[in-house]
Amino acid sequence: MESLGVHIDPGTLRLALTHRSFAYENDGIPTNERLEFLGDAVLGLAVTDYLYRTYPDLPEGDLAKLRAALVSTRALARIARRLEVGQHIRLGEGEIRTGGAEKDSILADTMEALIGAAYLSTNIDTARNLVLRLVTPLLEDKEAMTAGKDWKTTIQEIAAARGLGDVKYTVTDSGPDHRKSFTAVLTISGTAYGTGTGPSKKEAEREAARETVEQLTTTDGEADILTLVLGRATQ
Template sequence: MEAFQQDSGIRFSNEAVLFEAFTHSSYVNEHRRKAFVDNERLEFLGDAVLEVAVSQYLFHRYPKMTEGELTKLRASIVCEPSLVHLANELQLGTYILLGKGEENTGGRQRPALLADVFEALVGALYLDKGLDPVIELLEKVMFPKVEIGAFSKVTDYKSQLQELVQQDNAGQLKYDIIEEKGPAHNRIFVSQVSLDEQMLGEGSGRSKKEAEQQAAQLAIVKLKSED
């Protein structure tokens, strides 16, 4: 954690919360005799903090954008592929605490895990210092990329599916996690996406986000094949 703080220039008052941000559930499972806590709660908080910080930035930066345009742009910024890019830029994979099984199966490079760690880091920074330091971090690593349109090319199948459905006013999309398989440190999630109770696609992944993205991708293929 000291190496991360030196390399990133981000200094925490409470290093315990930083340690938690980089602790994967697989590490906790392999060290059950110690009071380690995984980063899933911080990921939950960081996801919400990112939504607020990015929304505030876009609201002030693009005063002529409509609500729909702002929503679409925000979705492309905070989706998993873009967060993975930012995590790699900060080399977050270097610092993650992983169990041996997750390490041996390439967890340090797994997109869903990297995106989760970025969100957990944001959550930890918010808890430690508040919203302003989060915005300072995003001003360094995220907002300049928005300015040059870097996120407009990011593949976010959930946003694409939402846009496709809205074009025809076809109804309401709903995502459900219908199954969770495997041990806690190697969980597989299965997601279904439905349109007004009609199932469009089913996907699986190592995180809920990954499963939902795959389900959305398959739903897009199905809808376009029916046109």
């Protein structure tokens, strides 16, 4: 794993890349789950310390939102794909057949195990620097930072707090059955706001909700903390 830029003991590296599905098919050899547990703690400490020092004016709630975005399964899986970690994971035959090397959960867990392995093979400062080198660029990546956000719940909360009325979605589809595309228009009390498209009704509605949240919060100066930080990072 030269892409990590950190020397990890070969045996520890092999363990970090051993998924439980592989272990079950090979006489129950040790898995990467203990390293994952350790790496999760190192990741959390490094990110929390960085955010605390970098954003001294942010309250605890906003810091928690940023941390959650940076250490989320989707964020870690995104990092793993960039490093091409998937091709190195030792998986059982069942997981290989079902595309386990591309599953967000497996990729994210393996990244945590690799962080744990880096800590054991080096020291806390080296492991911390590794985490920051991998994770902090996400602060400039809007798609990564907001990938897991529940936009539909957010717009419901905004509409209720401002007394705007009922939130509804109008969805249309186009294309052949095997490759349909969906378009959703979000309305609040009959007024159209955001429009979203996607390969499923759910994705289209989510995009429409995201666009509506951005419209309503940006115009009123109440942008979501993720949007605010991303804006600062790109200035």
